[in-house]
Amino acid sequence: MNLPKFSSLYGRIFAIFWLTMLLVLIAVIAASQFDPRQLHDVPSGPLQDMKEKGQEITSRYQNSPSLRTALMQIERNNVDRGKLDYYFNDTNGHWLNPPMGMKVRALNNFITQSDKSDLPQQRLYGRLMLAGPIPVVIANRELHMYFTVRWHQPPPFLLQLLDKPFQLLLAVMLTSTPLLLWLAWALSKPAMRLEKAAQKVARGVIELDPELEKGPSEFKQAGASFNQMVMAINNKISEQQRLLSNISHELRSPLTRLRMANALAIRKQGESAELARIDTEAERLELMINELLELSRRQIDAHQIRQHLSIQELWGDTIEDGKFEAEQQKKTLICHQIPNAFMTGNPNLLISAVENVIRNAIRYCERFVWVDFQHNNGGLTIKIEDDGPGVDEEELDAIFRPFYRVSTARDRHSGGAGLGLAITHSVVTQHNGHIKASRSQRGGLEVQITLPVDL
Template sequence: MRLPKITSLYGRIFAIFWFTMFLVTLAVLALPHLDPRKTRDISPPYYERLTEVRDQIEREFSAANSIGQVLAAFDSRPPRDSNDGRLKVFITDIDSNILTVYRRPDFSLKALRNFVTTIETPLAPQQRLYGRVMISGPFPIQLANDDYYLYIGAKWNQPPNFVIQLFDHPFRLLLAVMLVSTPFLLWLSWALSQPARRLELAAQRVAQGIFETDPELEKGTSEFRQAGASFNQMVEAINLMICRQQRLLSDISHELRSPLTRLRMAQALATRKQGESTELVRIDTEAQRLEQMIGKLLELSSMQVDSHLKRESQPLSSLWEALLADSQFEAEQMGKTLYVSDIPERSLTCHPQLLMSALENIVRNAIYYGKDRIEVNFDVNTEDKSDVLTIRVEDNGGGVPDEELESIFRPFYRVSTARDRHSGGTGLGLAITESAVRQHNGTINASRSSLGGLLVEVSLPLLKS
């Protein structure tokens, strides 16, 4: 009969639990029977050898007139067995009184007395281990025309010492049970952790912007198969939604740029016929701003979709050293000073263009709105098991009201006091920066600077050095 395959997680746990309990119960019930120090029946082959020894003794001392003569012979010349070598032979009377007295200190009669008292019926010979000697008996025997009982002690070389030590030391027995059960528990933990680990890695890929299905998630127990199938369906739904969003933005861009192009052509024709005027200049300015806004929207959308496809390991200096040098030159042209700390000699996995653009947006904002001083500081902090790069960009400009600090990273958001439409921006620069930082598993926060203006702090995970 073929057993059904267990596919349920709880079914596997239940089956392994009861299988382990069965093994432990079997060991508990079987181990006492393996202990030779427990009184037990004599195996038939060994019983036959011992009866042969008894018969040999009867024949050898058949002519003895007194039991004392027999006991003296035992003390001076113990019998031998072809299999077990030298034996120790003990005689008791019908009332179980020990008659044999060995003058050698290699065996204690206390063990024999203990064994004799444990025998319930003389008609069923048994055996028990005492130290290194196995005592067997009683065997009915006739000596000097009287009835006695014979007990035989033989040197015992089995079982191995470590088995007896297990019985003598409960802690060692517990340790042995743990060693036996550990492989089953390790296999159980591995079987449970593998599907969970695959699901964790798939979730990390999605968090990094990699929206790919994984067929391996739909293997294993029924619970993990269902969770994996649902996860893959979610990834497919996200991919479909992103594709539709991209198509919508592409269509909107195309539809907006066509009339925008015609509008600028009409404005150019009007300027040629009527000459320059305030109204025509305003139309051209707004048309340029609208075209710039459409380009930024497409850049933001593209960044959110395919940035994970162009990841590579880059030293921090190659990312931002040239950018900050250009920014210092630009600040000098505006009569301002840009201070830059040393860039750490570390690397990170990134989309280079995105992170360059992100820092450029922050630094250019600080240069534009700062009065005359801008600072860019790099610092590496060790948190838990990962290293984190912290970038602080601050200026001494007018700053941002506290109630608007959390809103400046929203698309198209403009601070009422400083970032109005006269600045020429689209309101998308910091939104693009926030998206780039988030896609690199980083964080970005804005607060008031000690210089009096705005402080933007960016944290990014680094590769382990």
């Protein structure tokens, strides 16, 4: 079994788990070292005081005639009696001045653990600190001297944590929080990068993102796979667009020969309804092929050409050209101010999309065309209305299909091959937008385009 690498997500989770456990273990061991309820060596300062006290008692009572009398004098001379008491036992463990109450059990337990005079130790029993033994000589007898002190200091912080499980759990959570935050950041950052890249693809921005191949190895692999998918999509779209362009181009040659043969037939046989019909249909077919070539020429690799665009600069000239074209037909195009906002997209396709709708409205309006730009949190909405005959309700969705001709407003002599709105629909969809047609309150057709803007 291979050990997990730290560069992998599995390895980082594994390492953080065990590091947290290690910190808890260190805290428990450290708490036991500072726990006064465990047996510890007496600190150097108090140990020196204890030895000096033992030497003082030895020098004063070493040759006392009575052990009992000497012990009574030691107790009377203790000015800190009640706070600091002295207890003595012989080498057999018998107490010469027996303690009272709880001290008896505490001292009996303590001497079973600390009975070496060359290594005095201390331990806390409740609020009573015991220390010793210190060797002394009283009335020519070798004794062990023990000290008891009333303990008023608060227990160490780590000891308080060990005594209260809820606080210990809280401390463990607080200690592990920075590690968990780092782990969450290590997980969320590449995930957010992947999410943003997916959103860009959804908006039609199909481009490689080297940042996806950073972070834990699992996300590196996912990012590399995502970039491979983007490359495959780009290649498929480019192949499809080039295929459409090639087919359209190849169709022009036989169509040109067909029109030449029809012209020769008219020259030899004279005008006839059948030959005129052939010429009309060939002309329509040529118009369709020309529009297909124009469409394919604009769309080849257009999905890879994305720019940060100003809306005012993008469609400002389109509106001015539309006003001029309307004036030439004795019509009027009315447009309010274009908002100051920015978006990301292909400028040629976006200009063509709005231009197609405006020209369509100018062609079929009676006198007026209205263009309105609205910018809000949801994006950019472009509303184009006219006062023409409009479109029947049942045909509103169909007008965006390629080569579709509206029966009531268009015929074969009105111009166009029915690709303008289809091109607009394709461009808007590529830019993650929406387009819909409806009856205008002004009497004609209303086309509403919604596109995302840069925040």
